[in-house]
Amino acid sequence: MVQQMSETTTPSTPGKLKPDKPHHHIHNRFRIHSSHSRLTLFSSLFLAFILLLFFFTFTPPPPPPSTTAPRRVLGDSWGGSHWEHLVSKSARRSSASGHTVLVTGAAGFVGTHVSLALKRRGDGVLGLDNFNRYYDPNLKHARQKLLERAGVFVVEGDINDGPLLKKLFDVVPFTHVMHLAAQAGVRYAMQNPNSYVHSNIAGFVNLLEACKSANPQPAIVWASSSSVYGLNSKVPFSEKDRTDQPASLYAATKKAGEEIAHSYNHIYGLSITALRFFTVYGPYGRPDMAYFFFTKDILKGKQITVFESPDGGTVARDFTYIDDIVKGCLGALDTAKKSTGSGGKKKGNAQFRVFNLGNTSPVPVSELVAILEKLLKVKAKKKILFMPRNGDVKFTHANISLAYRDLGYRPTIDLETGLKKFVKWYLEFYPSGSNKKGSW
Numbered sequence: 001m002v003q004q005m006s007e008t009t010t011p012s013t014p015g016k017l018k019p020d021k022p023h024h025h026i027h028n029r030f031r032i033h034s035s036h037s038r039l040t041l042f043s044s045l046f047l048a049f050i051l052l053l054f055f056f057t058f059t060p061p062p063p064p065p066s067t068t069a070p071r072r073v074l075g076d077s078w079g080g081s082h083w084e085h086l087v088s089k090s091a092r093r094s095s096a097s098g099h100t101v102l103v104t105g106a107a108g109f110v111g112t113h114v115s116l117a118l119k120r121r122g123d124g125v126l127g128l129d130n131f132n133r134y135y136d137p138n139l140k141h142a143r144q145k146l147l148e149r150a151g152v153f154v155v156e157g158d159i160n161d162g163p164l165l166k167k168l169f170d171v172v173p174f175t176h177v178m179h180l181a182a183q184a185g186v187r188y189a190m191q192n193p194n195s196y197v198h199s200n201i202a203g204f205v206n207l208l209e210a211c212k213s214a215n216p217q218p219a220i221v222w223a224s225s226s227s228v229y230g231l232n233s234k235v236p237f238s239e240k241d242r243t244d245q246p247a248s249l250y251a252a253t254k255k256a257g258e259e260i261a262h263s264y265n266h267i268y269g270l271s272i273t274a275l276r277f278f279t280v281y282g283p284y285g286r287p288d289m290a291y292f293f294f295t296k297d298i299l300k301g302k303q304i305t306v307f308e309s310p311d312g313g314t315v316a317r318d319f320t321y322i323d324d325i326v327k328g329c330l331g332a333l334d335t336a337k338k339s340t341g342s343g344g345k346k347k348g349n350a351q352f353r354v355f356n357l358g359n360t361s362p363v364p365v366s367e368l369v370a371i372l373e374k375l376l377k378v379k380a381k382k383k384i385l386f387m388p389r390n391g392d393v394k395f396t397h398a399n400i401s402l403a404y405r406d407l408g409y410r411p412t413i414d415l416e417t418g419l420k421k422f423v424k425w426y427l428e429f430y431p432s433g434s435n436k437k438g439s440w
């Protein structure tokens with residue numbers, strides 16, 4: 001429309017009607033003058049007509065679709081003096097040397113275990129979780145009960161909610177943020193790609209924005225993933241290896257998170273540590289993970305699908321037990337240096353770290369199944385399939401020397417010992433062996 005209008009008005013510009021050479025004859029001058037004013041009048045009328053047409057027919061385009069979750073009004077599900085009291089109380093440390101930590105994804109698997117460990121040793125802990133329905137929310141609420149009993153309050157809210165984050169930082173001067181809220185799962189990214197962008201990219205940026213503006217700025221430790229190694233074939237995976245060949249959108253969003261984190265570290269002086277977790281398992285684990293649903297299906301007598309590599313190689317994972325991961329998380333928090341910025345401005349260079357947290361002992365998936373059969377005393381009904389092209393990678397194996405050197409990280413639980421603890425929990429939590437308490 002605008003373009004059309006300017007095209008229509010162009011011929012009426014006076015410059016176009018001016019003769020190349022000056023005319024000295026009065027008559028001529030008068031003729032030119034009067035035809036010039038007639039033309040100006042006609043073109044002004046024409047322009048007015050076009051403008052009227054434009055105003056009556058133009059409707060503004062709709063605003064771009066919002067990528068963030070609908071904002072909640074303060075006082076709707078959060079806010080108010082009672083709520084603030086719960087928040088402050090939960091974040092209060094009981095040890096003078098303790099940290100004050102905001103744990104995002106606190107009702108998640110790793111989030112719950114880390115929050116409990118922090119609270120137990122005297123740190124102040126406030127949880128944040130959106131309790132989404134990616135898997136059975138009953139399990140998340142069961143974890144929340146554990147946290148409540150330990151004195152950890154979990155705020156129900158989303159990391160995309162800027163006003164909520166600002167409010168939390170206004171109420172509590174967090175020294176650290178343990179950021180574990182994410183859309184997890186490798187294969188689900190093909191079904192719901194946007195949830196990965198929403199949580200792992202938009203949500204992460206929103207959190208970093210809140211952290212950079214907070215006073216004091218907290219140090220951030222967050223969950224990246226072994227999946228960033230993607231198609232890297234050099235084993236064991238070292239932090240120096242290439243991570244520019246992700247095999248899934250999930251991996252790509254975690255890798256993007258590492259780059260985004262770097263930019264916030266560089267610009268605002270935020271101290272940031274990324275932990276690349278390697279297939280974490282254990283009690284209160286995630287029902288979307290193979291060890292969990294294999295257990296459920298084996299007990300139900302249902303067939304399980306075990307992936308094999310089309311080239312004959314082993315499909316294996318560096319399964320890492322939750323207690324080892326918790327130690328790594330605490331080590332990262334304890335060695336994190338302070339952020340350097342304040343009021344959104346960098347005051348000096350800040351720490352930026354990336355660590356593998358794995359077990360350094362890959363186990364074939366077929367072996368995982370054999371251990372579960374032994375512990376459950378039930379033979380699995382297996383269907384062997386070539387690994388579909390759905391984002392999976394064949395093999396993971398962590399080199400953990402950097403985490404050992406800087407965090408004192410040293411995993412101690414082998415897969416069989418860890419699965420024994422998981423199966424014990426599973427049978428207590430789901431006494432009939434099936435999922436009575438939920439429907440994941």
Ligand SMILES: O=C(O)[C@H]1O[C@H](OP(=O)(O)OP(=O)(O)OC[C@H]2O[C@@H](n3ccc(=O)[nH]c3=O)[C@H](O)[C@@H]2O)[C@H](O)[C@@H](O)[C@@H]1O
Pocket residue numbers: 184185186224225226227228277278279280288289290291305306307308315316317365387392394
């Ligand atoms: O280490 C990581 O970074 C990632 O670990 C897991 O991802 P994954 O290792 O793929 O864990 P599972 O989905 O539990 O799969 C474990 C193994 O079982 C295999 N599998 C999975 C599903 C199935 O039906 N059959 C099967 O053989 C997979 O190929 C894989 O080798 C988590 O789901 C991710 O969130 C996490 O970031």
